[in-house]
Amino acid sequence: MTTFVALGDSITVGMGDPAPEGGGWRGWAALLATSLPQPVLHNLATLGAQAADVERLQLPAATDLKPDVASVVVGINDTLRGNFDPQRTGAAVARTVAGLRAAGAQVLTMRLPDPGQMFGLPRSLARPLARRMRAVNEAVDEVATRYGTLHLDAAQDPATYERRYWSVDRLHPNERGHRLIACRFHALLASAGYPVGPGPDPEPSTPPPSRMAEVLWMATKGTTWLARRSRDLVPGLLALAVREWLNAGHGMTEGEREPVPVSESVIQNRLASTAGRAVRAAGARSCGEDHATNLNNPNRSKTPRTPQPEHVQVTFRKLAAMRPPALGWPQGTQPNMEVLRTDEAAQAAARELRGDNP
DSSP: OEEEEEEESHHHHTTTSBOTTSSSBOHHHHHHHTTSSSEEEEEOOOTTOOHHHIIIIIHHHHHHTOOSEEEEEOOHHHHTSTTOOHHHHHHHHHHHHHHHHHTTOEEEEEEOOOHHHHHTOOHHHHHHHHHHHHHHHHHHHHHHHHHTOEEEEOSSOGGGGOGGGBOTTSSSBOHHHHHHHHHHHHHHHHHTTOOOOSOOOSSOSSOOOOHHHHHHHIIIIIHHHHHHHHTTHHHHHHHHHHHHHHTTTTTOOTTOSSOOOOOHHHHHHHHHHHHHHHHHHHHHHHHHHHHHHHHHOTTGGGSOOOOOOHHHHHHHHHHHTOOOOOBOOOSSSSOOTTOBOOOHHHHHHHHHHHTOOO
């Protein structure tokens, strides 16, 4: 009998690969288990898990099961959080793998693909995510080397980024993608001399969902995930993009993992300048034809200036009174320059400028 315990997040839960019998997900871990001798699978992975969750909640249950094979695939959710800290993520993965190795398990780990490429994000947003993912992968690489795990490099696998392996949300593999992961891990086990049977079939056993079914899923279940992540991920991504822009003139190359530090005064001045231009542009649009007429009037110096709408003036006053953006430093000697908390006053002012209802 081979006890296989799978730890991790939604990728290991199997999201994107519906169970053939219905009522949940199957996923790569279940597919890989079929190639093990007399397999008993315990899938402890949970949706949205971060590395600290795996260590705190899943590891104790895993060690109690005395696994022969265990997998730890986690890290993407860590990169999608505003409080991202690659050292903290790496330390949690290290303690998890150490505990499983101490329990006598052969451990499987994975270098994760770049979520920015999978999402198809603009470069200004994709670059910070790529740096985060590289930082996590480097930390997991060290763990794999230290504890001798079977380490799958999905980040460098060309097939990883082929659209046919991903579900409609572009974050989770579809059935074909889960089968690819299972086949890759099976090959690693076989090459390490671990007793395995024939590998999983790489071809899907069920037809892919129709385009209409994918759209329906995104319009129902997918929007729940999007709304939940938008409260954290979207402001965080915009903050990272601002960091990219602020560091553009400070000699940072695309390959560098951390931006050059920028003082709060620089941030305040550039954001204030941009906010002022945005307010003036909004005022020009709101003034409409009268404003355009004034600009084209050769005697415009004698023409009274069209006043800005009241809501634009109010918004400008709020922006002028805004505090500099607060920078949050995690504990430790090296500050995390990617942590930039979004100022609530700025958000409220932006909503009012757009005319959004509260």
